[in-house]
Structures are given as structure tokens and as C-alpha cells.
Amino acid sequence: xxxxxxxxxxxxxxxxxxxxxxxxxxxxxxxxxxxxxxxxxxxxxxxxxxxxxxxxxxxxxxxxxxxxxxxxxxxxxxxxxxxxxxxxxxxxxxxxxxxxxxxxxxxxxxxxxxxx
Amino acid sequence: xxxxxxxxxxxxxxxxxxxxxxxxxxxxxxxxxxxxxxxxxxxxxxxxxxxxxxxxxxxxxxxxxxxxxxxxxxxxxxxxxxxxxxxxxxxxxxxxxxxxxxxxxxxxx
Numbered sequence: 005x006x007x008x009x010x011x012x013x014x015x016x017x018x019x020x021x022x023x024x025x026x027x028x029x030x031x032x033x034x035x036x037x038x039x040x041x042x043x044x045x046x047x048x049x050x051x052x053x054x055x056x057x058x059x060x061x062x063x064x065x066x067x068x069x070x071x072x073x074x075x076x077x078x079x080x081x082x083x084x085x086x087x088x089x090x091x092x093x094x095x096x097x098x099x100x101x102x103x104x105x106x107x108x109x110x111x112x113x114x115x116x117x118x119x120x
Numbered sequence: 121x122x123x124x125x126x127x128x129x130x131x132x133x134x135x136x137x138x139x140x141x142x143x144x145x146x147x148x149x150x151x152x153x154x155x156x157x158x159x160x161x162x163x164x165x166x167x168x169x170x171x172x173x174x175x176x177x178x179x180x181x182x183x184x185x186x187x188x189x190x191x192x193x194x195x196x197x198x199x200x201x202x203x204x205x206x207x208x209x210x211x212x213x214x215x216x217x218x219x220x221x222x223x224x225x226x227x228x229x
Contacts, residue, residue, distance in 0.1 A: 008162070037216065046124070046208050046219030047163070060216060095162055099215075108153075109217060111162035 008112035016118045022084040025115045029098030039095040086119045124220035131226045138196040140223045142209030149211040154194045157206045201227045
């Protein structure tokens with residue numbers, strides 16, 4: 005079974021520029037998450053999708069961050085304009101609909117963003 | 121304060137046991153998790169425990185849960201250099217996960 009795919013793996017941009025990240029979850033996983041992991045911290049949830057609908061985006065800085073999952077599969081996370089404090093690893097995770105612990109999440113390798 | 125707290129660093133010798141501790145706040149969490157993160161990689165689920173259990177053993181891993189004190193621990197027996205990584209404790213008060221800051225485990229030969 006293929007894991008969660010993310011691209012790019014690394015991105016360096018200047019502040020005020022825009023950037024987009026892509027995530028392809030595990031096939032059949034209806035729930036998709038985006039997390040932000042700042043150096044030295046645990047991952048913090050940005051947004052949760054169930055199919056193509058948003059379940060929780062309470063911690064997403066909506067003035068600059070946006071995310072979509074139009075067909076209920078792939079997802080993109082965008083930052084526009086970027087700030088220095090957005091430097092972090094952006095992790096995508098997906099969750100199976102049933103079985104196991106139900107809340108078990110599978111993580112992609114992440115995209116490391118550096119804003120200069 | 122943090123919802124999930126962990127000590128930041130642990131150093132052990134190869135072959136010793138490692139114990140990583142965690143305290144959490146939300147008693148409604150159905151499951152509690154331990155994730156491992158190696159440098160440059162995403163998070164890998166190590167093990168989890170259902171909230172009505174006290175202990176779970178999975179090969180070299182033992183998870184102990186004290187619900188009264190909201191304390192979770194992960195014991196790694198016969199620690200190997202390949203176990204060097206950051207270990208995250210996580211609770212799930214809803215359908216999401218709340219992580220601690222992680223404990224860096226360094227295993228020396």
C-alpha cells in the first residue's frame with residue numbers, strides 16, 4: 005500500500021511570496037489533515053477535511069493560509085503572502101474510515117518550508 | 121500551558137531500557153498514541169493504547185497508562201542505536217490529535 009505522498013519536499017521562498025504544497029493521501033482514506041510543525045515543537049493541526057468538506061479549520065490563519073480538497077482526494081495548502089514565522093515543516097496525514105484505532109493517522113514525509 | 125507535556129531529552133546506552141513519560145489533560149481521549157520521528161521524516165505510529173487499558177505490550181515496546189494521574193509512558197526494552205529519534209505522545213480529544221513537543225532519545229553505543 006502506497007503511503008501519503010507530499011511535494012515538494014523542500015521549498016525556500018522570500019517573505020511576501022506565495023507557496024503551495026500538495027498532498028495525495030492513502031487510497032480510500034476519506035479524512036485528510038494538514039499540520040504545521042515548527043522546529044522543536046510537535047505538529048499543530050491546521051485543517052481537517054472529510055472527503056471534500058472542511059471539518060475543522062479553527063487554527064488555520066485564514067488571512068494568509070488556504071486549503072482545498074476539491075475532489076475529495078488530493079489536497080493543496082497555500083500560503084499567500086508568506087511570513088518569516090511560517091518557516092516550518094508542513095505535514096499531511098490521512099486516516100482510514102474504519103478499523104484499528106479509528107483515529108490512527110498516517111503521515112507523509114512533509115514539506116520543509118524556509119522563508120527568508 | 122501545553123495540553124500534552126513531555127520531557128525534552130533522554131540519553132541511554134545501547135542495550136538499556138528507555139522510559140519516556142508524558143502527561144495529558146483531556147480525559148475524554150479515547151486513545152493515546154506514541155509516534156516516532158526520525159530526522160527529515162514524517163511521523164510513524166509506534167503504538168497506541170485504548171483509554172480503558174492500563175498496559176499494552178508490543179514486542180520491545182510497553183505502554184503504561186495511569187488515567188487517574190493522566191500519565192502515559194513508553195518503555196523501550198533493549199534500546200538500539202536505531203531507536204534514536206524524537207518520540208511524540210498524542211491524545212485525541214476529538215477526531216484530531218494533540219501532540220506534545222516530543223522527547224529526543226539519543227542512544228549511544
